[in-house]
Amino acid sequence: MIDVSVISEKFNIEVNETKIICNCDIIRLLEFLKNTPEYNFNMLTSIVAVDMISGIELIYQLYSTSNNIILNVSKIIENNLAQSVVEVFKSAYFDECEIYDMFGINFEGNNKIKRLFMPESWIGHPLLKSYKNEDMRLAWNE
Amino acid sequence: MNYLYFLYIQFLLNHNIPKIFGDITFPFIPFCIVAAMIIFVVLVLVLLERKVLALFTQRKGPNRVGPWGMFQTIADAIKLLCKQNIDILGSDKFLFNIAPIVVFVPVMMLWGIIPYSSEFVFMNFSVSVLLYISIAALPVIGIILSGYASNSKYSLIGAMRSGAQIISYELPIMFVLLSIVALSSSMNLKDIVYSQLGEGAILCWHVFPCIVGFIIIFICMLAELNRCPFDLPEAESELVAGYNTEYSGMRFALFFLAEYALMFIMAAFLATLFWGGYLPITGKYISEIFFSDNQFLPVFIYFEQFFWLMIKTFILVFLFMLVRATLPRLGTQSLMKLSWYLLLPLSMINFIVIIIFKYFIEGGVL
Amino acid sequence: MNKIIKLNVGPQHPSTHGVLRLITELDGEKILSVEPVVGYLHRGMEKLAENRSYLQYLPMVDRVDYLGSFFTSYAYCNAVEKLLFVEVPKRAEYIRMLCMELNRIASHLLWLGTFMLDLGASSPLFYCFRDREVILSLFEELTGQRMMYNYFVFGGVRHDVSDDWLCKVSSFIANLPKSISDYEKIITENPIFLDRTLNKGILKPQTALQFSVTGPNLRASGVEVDYRKVMPYSVYGDVDFVISESNRCDSYARYLVRIQEMKTSLDIVKQAVLYLKNNSDNYLTKINSLNLKIPEGEYTSYVESSRGLLNCYIKSDGSPKPYRVKWRTGSYYSVQVLPELVKGLNYNDLIAVFGSLDVIMPEVDR
Amino acid sequence: MFLNKLKAIIEGHFTVFKHSFKKRITQEYPEVKQDLPENFRGVPDWYAEKCIACKICEKVCPANAVRIEKGVDNVKFGLNLSKCIICGNCAYNCPKNAIIMSKNYETAVASKSLLIIEKNSKDNNYE
Structure with missing residues (x-):
């Protein structure tokens, strides 16, 4: 685990035992983590979205190949609008499309956002806890 | 052919039918022989290819229909004949329908040119080599037509590739053929076979002075046949089925038939040019030993010659199949590079070397 | 006239390894752009978890990646065990x-x-399937099925391995190097193969990291990250093995790395067999998995699967059902990087490069 | 350089050709069947005399394919094979071994309704 006190001074963050919680601009934080040589988080392994009912928590899982450390950065989205990190990590594009598809979060700055898995005509966002499918044509919905 | 013609006329005269009738109807006999042979050989070849590929990959191959799976291809053929001919929306109907025929007819003509034995030469011209090579280039027109008419992008790309491929691989073939023509001082296939007759039996074959030419023409034939590693026009993993993606039923069967018939006849052509055609590998006809005092000895020899040609052809077909089993497909650009940068210069050099060989060793070019 | 051809490769196409759709723009044969469209194999793996208990979901994780069922199974079991301490x-x-x-x-x-x-x-293909079949038979004997094993359970494995089975494994690993050397004879030096793969689909280390490509594809780009080594899970810390790596960055490097990795795996298997033969121990920590309730918390397991990093994120809220399960798979990011690799190449290189990335669709769509 | 390439091609052809002398690996399926290992997982089989209707199998089934109904003096067992993924969870977790994974893996039937197996402990149609 890394010493996060430097980051917490610079940014407004809380530290959980497994992840740091970011209350600030996520792009600036990720850029800082990526470009600072002592962390050098050069890989965004994935973005996990969790429906917390009150909002949606996005967990950015970072990995540094040179220092061999992992870091989870958490950001809570409340109004279905998040900032896209495609500028920082290109791999985020599919992740963001998937989160848009499954949770209905719009990403500011991701221009080509689309539904990734579900058809474009699909109504609702399946991984939300409030999601209920009422389309009786679907066989699995019996 | 004279012997068969003689027998036919004799037969007609015995039944009091005028000779003029025989002259008119005689061409149908070779035609029927060729047609029957194509069907039979293709059925055997398809089965053989599946069996041989299975052999190389430790499988058994088709073995359910009939003994040793022998009727498998017949069953497949019947299935293809019974299938619906689907008309593609937006296709050019006329060209779409005529393309398989354009592919198949030249292939059938090629079958008449090869001398199967000193007697069975259905079309004996003094320039058969030239005729052969010009007819062999015709099927590509049908392929391009099919690609254009199918209204499918896969077919179009396949047809484009086929066109480019044939153009670049015809030239090395020409040069190798020229060296063969120079070696045997004739363009008649029968004369080419005779020129390989000699004391040394196998050693008199053209393949020995012209080994480089043989390898070049073998590679080019693979390309002309659209077989692996040159199967770009019908590359399964890229273009689904290439130019015949949209074809079904009988039309597809014609493409299929043409492909295998062409493969067989190309192998026979190669055997004729390089491996002494219908001349025996042993140097002496086996029939001469067993039936030396039989009055039908010539007939036995004709059939033995046919048998020798078949053996050589099937060895070459086997080589085609071995290449198919082993090599991956070439890339589009290296396909062109191989032809223009390597095979064409090499075939030219080979031609010059052969001329020099002919001049100094055998004395005189003619 | 518009020269650009827009070609829809897939979802039904022989070489998209499942149902991937690539919207390709071609200028002749040159690729201008590729856009992958995924989701044709989406089964809602993550939603299924939320409606099932931990034990009910256990057989389903095998289906995330049907070619590497043990990896997904391990990732899930590991996360659950870590949450349960x-x-x-x-x-x-x-x-x-x-x-x-x-x-x-x-x-x-x-x-x-x-x-x-x-x-x-x-x-x-057939040789590989022949050898793979042996492994699948071994798995069938151990777990009961050939692909969907359901063998790992929370706290251990379902039943112990027998000595007889271990002997079979050791005889298999004694035979495999011969087969691998056969493949290498056919493939590695083949000039056509080299022509199709050398300097094709170059994945620079920076691009690979940007696109979060992991596994053999990343190691072929010269970044030596193997989660078995850098973050030893299971007992990988106890065994000796080398990370296979190459800095050629092209399709050929990806081939070399995977061949090398097979040999590395053989080494590890050898050591594991040796340990299992000499040490006997309990194979399962008994937990009441029927009414399994996991204390609140979240955990991400890191597993190096055959196609890259496999993460299983589990969030539990104390109820018998997982609150959220998220799969991070290697192929998902390999598909994303494809457009970068094939820009400017020929159409048939698209298939070759895509094949070299080792993408299977169930893992992408989940 | 050129000779190396030629050598590689010839070696490849030889390696492929070599395989034609090896043992065939084809298995002619319907006639010759593979030996099934001891713990092979086929279609689940239910043994009524052992069943105590504890409904654990219902609980652990990931696909809701098993159904147990407890009557007054009998137990009904229902299995929907079109849903069953043959994971073996029911057999592994059964406390009395009343469900055992059989060796039957040939489940193709003519009609979908035949995939629904229903057994009753009263009828002695089980073995």
Whole structure:
């Protein structure tokens, strides 16, 4: 685990035992983590979205190949609008499309956002806890 | 052919039918022989290819229909004949329908040119080599037509590739053929076979002075046949089925038939040019030993010659199949590079070397 | 006239390894752009978890990646065990490692076969399937089924391995190097193969990291990250093995790395068999998995699967059902990087490069 | 350089050709069947005399394919094979071994309704 006190001074963050919680601009934080040589988080392994009912928590899982450390950065989205990190990590594009598809979060700055898995005509966002499918044509919905 | 013609006329005269009738109807006999042979050989070849590929990959191959799976291809053929001919929306109907025929007819003509034995030469011209090579280039027109008419992008790309491929691989073939023509001082296939007759039996074959030419023409034939590693026009993993993606039923069967018939006849052509055609590998006809005092000895020899040609052809077909089993497909650009940068210069050099060989060793070019 | 052809490769196409759709723009044969469209195989793996108990979801995780069922199974079991703070016996971990490495070999063998089929060579596919079949039979004997094992359970494995089975494994790993050297004879030096793969689809280390490509694809780009080594899970810390790496960055490097990785896996299997033969221990920590309730918390397991980093994120809220399960798979990011690799190449290189990335669609769509 | 390439091609052809002398690996399926290992997982089989209707199998089934109904003096067992993924969870977790994974893996039937197996402990149609 890394010493996060430097980051917490610079940014407004809380530290959980497994992840740091970011209350600030996520792009600036990720850029800082990526470009600072002592962390050098050069890989965004994935973005996990969790429906917390009150909002949606996005967990950015970072990995540094040179220092061999992992870091989870958490950001809570409340109004279905998040900032896209495609500028920082290109791999985020599919992740963001998937989160848009499954949770209905719009990403500011991701221009080509689309539904990734579900058809474009699909109504609702399946991984939300409030999601209920009422389309009786679907066989699995019996 | 004279012997068969003689027998036919004799037969007609015995039944009091005028000779003029025989002259008119005689061409149908070779035609029927060729047609029957194509069907039979293709059925055997398809089965053989599946069996041989299975052999190389430790499988058994088709073995359910009939003994040793022998009727498998017949069953497949019947299935293809019974299938619906689907008309593609937006296709050019006329060209779409005529393309398989354009592919198949030249292939059938090629079958008449090869001398199967000193007697069975259905079309004996003094320039058969030239005729052969010009007819062999015709099927590509049908392929391009099919690609254009199918209204499918896969077919179009396949047809484009086929066109480019044939153009670049015809030239090395020409040069190798020229060296063969120079070696045997004739363009008649029968004369080419005779020129390989000699004391040394196998050693008199053209393949020995012209080994480089043989390898070049073998590679080019693979390309002309659209077989692996040159199967770009019908590359399964890229273009689904290439130019015949949209074809079904009988039309597809014609493409299929043409492909295998062409493969067989190309192998026979190669055997004729390089491996002494219908001349025996042993140097002496086996029939001469067993039936030396039989009055039908010539007939036995004709059939033995046919048998020798078949053996050589099937060895070459086997080589085609071995290449198919082993090599991956070439890339589009290296396909062109191989032809223009390597095979064409090499075939030219080979031609010059052969001329020099002919001049100094055998004395005189003619 | 518009010269650009827009070609829809897939979802039904012989070489998209499932149902991937690539919207390709071609200028002649040159690729201008590629846009992958995924989701045709979406089964809602993550939603299914939320409606099932932990034990009910256990058989389903095998279906995330049907070629590497043990990896997904391990990732899920590992996350659950870590959330429960359960110690897994060492013997169980060794059995798991043995299974995973055999699974890796099987997966790479299938990749090799299909990659060669994409390139147009048919025989290696059958040889690879022949060897893979042996592994699958071993798995069938151990777990009861050939692909969907359901063998790892929370706290260990379902049942112990027998000595007889271990002997079979050791005789298999004694035979495999011969087969691998056969593949290398057919493939590695083949000029056509080299022509299709050398300097094609170059994935620079920076691009690879940007696109979060992991596994053999990343190691072929010269970044030496193997989660078995850098973050040892299971008992990978106890065994000796080398990370296979190459800095050529092209399709050929990806081939070399995977061939090398098969040999590495054999080494690990050898050590695991040796341990299991000499040490006997309990193979399962008994937990009441029927009414399993996991204390609140979240955990992400890191597993190096045959196609890259496999993460299983589990968030639990104390109820019998997982609150959220998220799968991070290697292929998902390999598909994303494809457009970068093939820009400017020829159309048939698209298939070759895509084949070299080892993408399977169930893992992408989940 | 050129000779190396030629050598590699010839070696490849030879390796492929070599395989034609090896043992065939084809298995002619319907006639010759594979030996099934001891713990092979086929279609689940239910043994009524052992069943105590504890409904654990219902609980652990990931696909809701098993159904147990407890009557007054009998137990009904229902299995929907079109849903069953043959994971073996029911057999592994059964406390009395009343469900055992059989060796039957040939489940193709003519009609979908035949995939629904229903057994009753009263009828002695089980073995």
